[in-house]
Amino acid sequence: MKRNVRLTALAGAFVLLMLPLRAAPASPAITFESNRVIANGFHAGREVILFGVATAPGPYFLRELQYTQTLTADANGSVSYQIDDGVPRRSVWFAVDSQTRDYAVAAPAGSATRPLLARPAALAGVQGATDLLSIDAELADVLIVRPGVGVWTGSCGKNSRKDGNRGKSGAMQLPLDQITSPSKTKGHPDVILPSDLIIIVDGETLLYYAGNIAGH
Amino acid sequence: MRHRLLLILFVALLVLGHRAQAQNHPNLEKGFAADKMYQFGDVDHVNLFNGNVALTIPVGGSLPVSDHLSLSLTLVYNSKLWQAKETRKIIADQLYVFSKYAPERTSNSGFGWTISLGRLIDPSEVDVNKEAKSFLYQAPDGSESAFYPTLHKNSSEPLVTGVSDPTYSRDNTYLRLMQAGAHWTLESPDGTTREFESYTDTYTRWRLIQIRDRFGNHIDIDYSTPQQWRITDQHNHLTIVHFGFHPDVDAPYHNSVSSIGLATPE
Numbered sequence: 128m129k130r131n132v133r134l135t136a137l138a139g140a141f142v143l144l145m146l147p148l149r150a151a152p153a154s155p156a157i158t159f160e161s162n163r164v165i166a167n168g169f170h171a172g173r174e175v176i177l178f179g180v181a182t183a184p185g186p187y188f189l190r191e192l193q194y195t196q197t198l199t200a201d202a203n204g205s206v207s208y209q210i211d212d213g214v215p216r217r218s219v220w221f222a223v224d225s226q227t228r229d230y231a232v233a234a235p236a237g238s239a240t241r242p243l244l245a246r247p248a249a250l251a252g253v254q255g256a257t258d259l260l261s262i263d264a265e266l267a268d269v270l271i272v273r274p275g276v277g278v279w280t281g282s283c284g285k286n287s288r289k290d291g292n293r294g295k296s297g298a299m300q301l302p303l304d305q306i307t308s309p310s311k312t313k314g315h316p317d318v319i320l321p322s323d324l325i326i327i328v329d330g331e332t333l334l335y336y337a338g339n340i341a342g343h
Numbered sequence: 344m345r346h347r348l349l350l351i352l353f354v355a356l357l358v359l360g361h362r363a364q365a366q367n368h369p370n371l372e373k374g375f376a377a378d379k380m381y382q383f384g385d386v387d388h389v390n391l392f393n394g395n396v397a398l399t400i401p402v403g404g405s406l407p408v409s410d411h412l413s414l415s416l417t418l419v420y421n422s423k424l425w426q427a428k429e430t431r432k433i434i435a436d437q438l439y440v441f442s443k444y445a446p447e448r449t450s451n452s453g454f455g456w457t458i459s460l461g462r463l464i465d466p467s468e469v470d471v472n473k474e475a476k477s478f479l480y481q482a483p484d485g486s487e488s489a490f491y492p493t494l495h496k497n498s499s500e501p502l503v504t505g506v507s508d509p510t511y512s513r514d515n516t517y518l519r520l521m522q523a524g525a526h527w528t529l530e531s532p533d534g535t536t537r538e539f540e541s542y543t544d545t546y547t548r549w550r551l552i553q554i555r556d557r558f559g560n561h562i563d564i565d566y567s568t569p570q571q572w573r574i575t576d577q578h579n580h581l582t583i584v585h586f587g588f589h590p591d592v593d594a595p596y597h598n599s600v601s602s603i604g605l606a607t608p609e
Contacts, residue, residue, distance in 0.1 A: 182469045184476040187368040188427040189469055195434045217467065217475075265594065280434065284443070285593065296591060309434045330430070331469055332545045 155231035157220050162213045166222030166231060167205040174199055174225040175206045176278050178270045180328040180335075181218030191330045192218070193268050195280045195309045197225070219333045221270065221326050228274045228324040232337060244327055244336035249319040250300060257303040257317045259291050266330040267299065269306060271316060273323050279316055281306035282330065369393060371473070373421040374486025378515055396422040399484065402458065403605040408576045409560035412535065416582070416603065419457050421485040423447070426473060447471075449481060451586075452600040458584065459483045460564065460574075463520075463527055463539045463549040470546065470595065478510065478520055480529060488512035490520045526552075542566075570598070580606035 155168040169175050179194040192215060198206035206222070217238050223230040234240045248261040260269065264285070271279045283289045283301040291300035304315050319325070319340050328335040370393050375381070381388040387398045398420040405415040425444040432439040448471045452458050464472045464479040464487075472479055473487075480488045490510035493499065494517075512518040519530045527549060529537040534557035539549040555561040565573040572584040587601035 182475060184474050185429050187371060188429060188473055189475050191428060191430045193430070193432045193434075195432070197435065217469070282430075282432075284445075287443075334545070 155222055155224065155229055157222050157231045157233035159214050159220075159233070159235045162211060163207050163209050164214060164220055165205060165207045166220075167203065168231065169200040169204045169206070169222075169224055169229075170226075171200055171202050171204050173204075176223040176225055176270065176272060177206065177208050177220065178223065178280070178326060179218055179220040180268045180330055180333060181215035182331065182333070183212075183215045183217070191266075193280075193282065193330065195270065195278075197278065197309065217333065219328060219335060221337065223270070223272050223324060223326075225272060225278060226275050228272050228322070230324065230326075230337065232335070234333075238333075241332075241334050242337065243334045244329060246336060246338065246342045247325060247327060247340065248298075249340050252302070257315065258319055259300040259302050260319065260325075260327075261292075261298045261300050262327055263298040264327065264329040264334070265332075267301065268328045268330050269301065270326040271306060271319075271323050272326075273316065273320060277308060277316075279306040279308050371423060372486065373397065373423050374419075374482060374484035376486060376515070393423070396420070397485065402603055403582075406576065406580060406582070406606055408562060408578070409556060409558065411533070411556040411558065412554065412560045412562065414460075414554075414562050414574065414576060414580075414582065414606075416458055416460070416584075417483055418452060419459075419483065419485055420455050421457075422455065424455050446595075448595045449485075450596070451598070454596070457483075457485060458600050458603075460551050460554065460562075461529075461537055462551070463529065463537075465547050465549060468546045468548060478527075480512070480518060480520070482516075488514050488516050488518055490518075574606075576606075582606045 153168045155166060157164065157166045164177060164179065166175060166177060175198050177196045177198055181192040183190045183192060196208050198208065200206050214235055216235055219234045219240055221230055221232050232240050245263045250259040250261050252258050266284050268282045269280065281301065283299055283305065285299040286293050289301060289305045291302050303317060306315050308314065321339055321341060323339060325340060326335065326337045372390065372393060373395055374397060375388065380391040382391060386400055387396060389396050400418040402416040402418055405413045407413045424447055426447045428443050428445060430441040430443060446454065450457055461483055462481040464481060466472060466475055466477055469475050478490045491513055492510055494511040509519050509521045517532045521528050527539045536555050537551055538553040540552045541547055541549055550566060551564055553561055553563050560577055562574060562576045570586040574582040583604040584600055585602045586598045589597055589599060
């Protein structure tokens with residue numbers, strides 16, 4: 128009996144000693160190497176969504192780039208993503224914890240992060256259609272993270288075929304059925320929930336909005 | 344033997360010609376270049392290679408400032424109205440490529456129409472800089488010249504003494520772009536210098552503040568009055584280009600030239 132108590136106390140002490148090693152990670156952060164984006168500060172084993180929007184020179188025209196990767200954090204809480212052509216100098220990157228929606232945003236040296244896009248509005252779809260996101264931008268690359276449920280991504284240009292407000296004045300309206308799932312989750316969201324993290328980047332100016340539909 | 348030499352010469356000319364034009368694709372060229380073929384009308388000319396129709400309408404004639412410098416505004420139309428872009432999406436390691444065309448954004452007097460004394464376009468102005476690699480100079484006729492560290496490709500000419508890091512156009516315009524403090528100066532082969540200062544909206548942009556010749560004669564452009572370009576020469580002749588605000592069109596086209604108040608020569 129005494130031996131069992133001792134063993135229990137020993138096990139308890141061991142657990143207490145180990146606790147600091149398993150403490151909550153620091154806040155997420157993103158760093159850059161010449162051809163690698165590294166995000167750290169996540170829980171080990173957690174799925175992290177890496178979302179990047181960039182512009183880069185093309186042959187005689189501009190190239191707009193969008194990256195969406197679902198990565199698993201290693202034992203140190205880090206993920207990294209290699210870009211063989213190099214990390215575009217003019218780019219903005221987000222790393223989002225798929226369970227908690229904690230996120231980090233950063234841009235490579237020489238580029239700036241500019242959270243200047245207006246908060247989007249959710250509009251009710253008519254006659255059974257999905258809801259729409261009203262976005263005041265010329266171009267929009269969109270990422271929606273619903274913690275523990277799914278990730279969706281899409282893009283739209285003002286007055287493009289996807290724009291529900293095409294040919295009219297006012298902000299573009301992106302129907303949610305135009306937003307698709309990059310990997311494990313299927314389909315598209317029908318409505319926007321207050322818990323959704325919405326990230327919108329203007330693919331040309333790289334101005335962005337990050338937050339929920341209420342602006343938090 | 345003679346035929347073979349002629350053939351080699353012809354091929355060499357073709358290759359050299361192609362290299363000289365490589366920085367501005369012939370399919371996309373606007374404006375006028377002295378070494379290209381055009382069909383000329385009264386106010387229009389058609390680029391016989393790419394079909395661009397350009398109209399050039401003088402506004403108010405030429406206001407002489409000196410033997411070497413004068414102010415002349417022209418309303419220019421170019422029919423190359425669409426700017427190609429490529430979107431590459433890399434989603435879960437799968438690459439998706441889309442092409443799209445957007446209306447060009449350099450017009451300031453209606454879609455395709457421009458009044459300008461010359462515009463310097465920063466590499467970061469991705470809405471108007473097609474390649475986003477280097478500075479571009481857009482001449483008043485809409486033609487564009489890109490700049491490179493050396494005048495000729497694959498050469499290592501010595502830098503001009505007393506000038507820090509000049510860049511050159513390679514399209515037979517022989518323009519030289521140099522940084523002068525916080526400003527950029529653009530020198531033409533005839534000695535005309537254009538000076539640009541920066542301002543910021545969404546991007547870092549540059550605007551022309553002075554045109555001068557080698558003899559100190561000058562034209563100054565002042566932007567301190569909203570919605571106006573106030574163009575004054577050294578004889579205090581004032582020309583004002585007025586802009587109107589049009590909220591009913593897309594944001595890049597909100598401001599366009601509404602009228603011009605011309606100076607009267609003495």
